[in-house]
Structure formats: structure tokens, C-alpha cells
Amino acid sequence: MPRTGLTPSEIQDKAVEIAIDQMRAKGFEKVRLVDVAKEMGISHAALYSHFQDKTALLDAVSERWLVNLDQKQDLLVSEKRDPLQKILTWFQNLHRMKLEKVKLDPELYKAFDMAAEQSKPFIQTHLSNMRNQMSKLVTEAMEQKKLKKKDVNMVTEILISAGTAFTHPKLVAQHCEENREPLLVQTIEAVLKGLV
Template identity: 90%
Template sequence: MPRTGLTPSEIQDKAVEIAIDQMRTKGFEKVRLVDVAKEMGISHAALYSHFQDKTALLDAVSERWLVGLDQMQDLLVAEKKDPLQKIRTWFLNLHRMKLEKVKLDPELYKAFDMAAEESKPFIQTHLSNMHQQMAKLVTEAMEQKKLKKRDVNLIAEILISAGTAFTHPKLVAQYFEEDREPLLLQTMDAVLKGLF
């Protein structure tokens, strides 16, 4: 146990919290591991044992947000509701959570967008989680005869591809001033109708 009395996991969590505060106040480009360590009351060398560099710390911030986002979507997938409605809500939720991040936490969103561009491992995990969630919803819809029985993974990929215009980090940021929810729902309804 380090001098702080915190476990390694608690040190990482605290560093992420401080990094989030600094990103919000100074911008993500001005976050420095030395400053985070100083605020924690530990040496920057001690912090380097948890985060290889500033990029690793910023990635931890984005990863925490995506894990929370995936957990919220998992809860939706598990609900006992109409699967087609859950598919629509799944896309709406994803769009809204990213849009909210763009508007309320632009510096954190910039860091996330950079990580997405570089397709970091935690981004790949998020994309895999998205596909698994959609595959579950598609399977449920097929079992209830609300979608034609076909290759589940292919249909999940078709739906995710159709929703990309509303969920891709760059496009969410580009159109953040527009209300795109009606178009998102119309797009999903057209795709789902075509899959029935």
C-alpha cells in the first residue's frame, strides 16, 4: 500500500478524477502527469507506475466513460420490452449520450474522439460490446418474429452501419447544434421495415 493509503486501483481512480477536473478547467491538451501527481500528493514517478504517459491517463478517462455508457446500454438490452422499440431506444441513447458529452464536456469528448480515431483497444472493446448488444436485440426480435430470420451478426452490422451517421464521434460533433433525433428514428424505422 503506498503512502497515500490508497490501493493501486484507488490511485488510478483518483488520478482519473483529477485529470477530468483539469481537462474541464484547462483543456485536455494542458493536462500533465506532474500536475496530477502533485495534486494527489505523490511523486510523478509513482504515477508513472500506473500510467505510462499522459495519453494513457487521457485514455483511462475516455475508457471510464465508455464503460459506463456500455453498462447503461446493457441494462436496456436486458429490459423486458418490445425488441424493435429497444433497438430504436438503443440508438437514441447512444446518440444522446455522445451529444451530451459534446455539449457539456467538450474537452473530454475531444480526448475520446482522438482515441476513437486511433482505434485504441478500449475503443475496439466498446465497438465489440455494441455489436454484441445489437446481436442480442436482433436475436430477440427474430425469436418474436418481428424480424425475418437471417444471419444475426449481419443484421446487427446492417443496423449499426445505418446508425453510424448519428453515433460516430465526428458526426455527432459536426451536427451537435441540429436536432437529428427525428431523422434517426425515421432511418431506423425504414431499415427495420426493410428487414421484416
């Protein structure tokens, strides 16, 4: 254990928390590892052993948010209720969580959007988690005869493609001042009706 009395995992968590505070206070472009280390009371060299550069720290901020988002969606997937309603709620939740981040945490959202553009590994993990979640919901709907038996992967792709206009980082930010949720609901309901 280092002289801080913190484990490596605790150091990383604390650095992420400080980075989040600094991003909110002065913008993600102005976050510096030297300042984060200073606030933690450790050398910047010690912090570099956990984050190779500022980008790695910003990625850790975005990754933490996506992990929490995915966990919330996993809870929805496991609920015992109508799978078609869960599919609709899944899209609404995803849209709302991203919209909330754009409006309440714009600097953190900018860092996330940059990571998404570069298709970082944790972004790929999130996209994979989304597909797995939707695939489970589609399978459940087919098993309950709420959807026609078709190729699960194809139906999953159809639904995710239909929802992309409301969940893609750039599009959520671009339309953040509009109430697009009614259109999202109509779009997903229309797709589901076509699949029934």
C-alpha cells in the same frame, strides 16, 4: 499499500478524477501528469507506475466513460419489452449520450475522439460491446418473429451501419447544433420496416 493509504486501483481512480477536473478547467492538451501527481500528493514517478504517460491517463478517462455508456446500454438490452422498440431506444441512447458529452464535456469528448481515431484497444472493446448488444436485440426480435429470420450478424451490421451517421464521434460533434434525433428515428424505423 502505498504511503497515500490508497490501493493501486484507488490511485488510478483518483488520478482519473483529477485529470477530468483539469481537462474541464484548462483543456485536455494542458493536462500534465506532474500536476495530477502534485494534486494527489505523490511524486510524478509514483504516478508513472500507474500511467506510462499523459496519453495513458487520458485514455483511462475515455475508457471510464465508455464502460459506463456500455453498462447503461446493457441494462436496456436486458429489459423485458418489445425488441424493436429496444433497438430504436438503443440508438437514441447512444446518440444522446455522445451528444451530451460533446455539449457538456467538449474537452473530454476531444480526448475520446482522438482515441477513437487511433482505434485504441478500449475503443475496439466498446465497438465489440455495441455489436454484441445489437446482436442480442436482433436475435430477440427474430425469436419473437418481429424480424425475418436472417443472418444475425448481417442484420446487426445493417443496423449499426444505418446508425453510424448519428453515433460516430466525428459526426455527432459535426452536427451537434442540429436536432438530428427525428432523422435517426426515421432512419432506424425505415431499416427495421425493410427487415420485417
